[in-house]
Amino acid sequence: MSAxxxxxxxxADFLKLRKxxxxxxxxxxxxxxxxxxxxxxxxxxxxxxxxxxxPAGGVGGYVDALRILAAFFGPLAAIMVGVEAGAGDVxxxxxxxxxxxxxxxxxxxxxxxxxxxxxxxxxxxxxYALLTIGTFAFASGSPTPSAATMFNGLGFTLLSTGVIAxxxxxxxxxxASRPAALTVLIGxxxxxxxxxxxxxxxxxxxxxxxxxxINHFSPVHIGDRANVVMSQGTAVxxxxxxxxVFLLLGAWRTRTMDA
Numbered sequence: 001m002s003a004x005x006x007x008x009x010x011x012a013d014f015l016k017l018r019k020x021x022x023x024x025x026x027x028x029x030x031x032x033x034x035x036x037x038x039x040x041x042x043x044x045x046x047x048x049x050x051x052x053x054x055p056a057g058g059v060g061g062y063v064d065a066l067r068i069l070a071a072f073f074g075p076l077a078a079i080m081v082g083v084e085a086g087a088g089d090v091x092x093x094x095x096x097x098x099x100x101x102x103x104x105x106x107x108x109x110x111x112x113x114x115x116x117x118x119x120x121x122x123x124x125x126x127x128y129a130l131l132t133i134g135t136f137a138f139a140s141g142s143p144t145p146s147a148a149t150m151f152n153g154l155g156f157t158l159l160s161t162g163v164i165a166x167x168x169x170x171x172x173x174x175x176a177s178r179p180a181a182l183t184v185l186i187g188x189x190x191x192x193x194x195x196x197x198x199x200x201x202x203x204x205x206x207x208x209x210x211x212x213x214i215n216h217f218s219p220v221h222i223g224d225r226a227n228v229v230m231s232q233g234t235a236v237x238x239x240x241x242x243x244x245v246f247l248l249l250g251a252w253r254t255r256t257m258d259a
Contacts, residue, residue: 082168
């Protein structure tokens with residue numbers, strides 16, 4: 001498959017995702033609504049009692065807002081986009097039509113990944129833009145993050161959402177079911193992953209948890225969602241391992257699935 005064909009197929013996959021209003025709207029809601037609520041509530045608290053409640057923005061507000069976007073709700077939005085990209089064709093009944101065109105099944109799967117990443121990163125960037133505005137607009141004279149910190153935070157946001165989106169594409173293709181993939185991935189992100197990470201008796205095996213590896217790259221302290229200390233090399237290996245396993249499984253399932 002030539003690069004030009006790959007680009008056209010990726011563009012077509014991106015267009016299909018963009019034209020799914022339910023997925024796009026709810027992913028934006030997940031990425032933006034918690035940040036809006038956070039800044040509005042914190043600003044109201046600071047306005048009513050500045051002595052007890054610090055500014056909504058500034059360094060403190062940035063740290064909390066980055067946790068909300070990059071470690072919690074941003075990945076949820078990425079799961080929605082990734083699952084739609086991975087299982088949308090099967091769920092809508094167009095997978096057979098794509099297969100009969102003669103395109104490689106592996107290529108059909110592979111082009112879904114950059115399409116999901118593109119939409120996920122657009123949503124994440126919009127969320128980070130809102131975070132940046134809130135951080136500086138509501139600083140109220142308090143210290144604000146440096147440019148390096150802001151760029152590092154953006155990089156971490158793109159990393160966390162991008163990895164989760166890619167894993168979601170592979171897992172959704174493997175299950176060939178949007179409801180099943182959404183249920184499992186959201187349950188893993190919200191419940192299983194932080195719970196397993198907090199069980200100290202599991203020892204070093206907790207380093208294999210994806211969230212723990214991703215959170216290692218955070219420029220701010222993530223809190224209860226980061227319970228395991230690991231080296232940067234280990235974190236990179238774990239992230240790459242998760243990506244390889246689920247992308248290969250998704251490609252295998254797409255190649256062997258009955259049309």
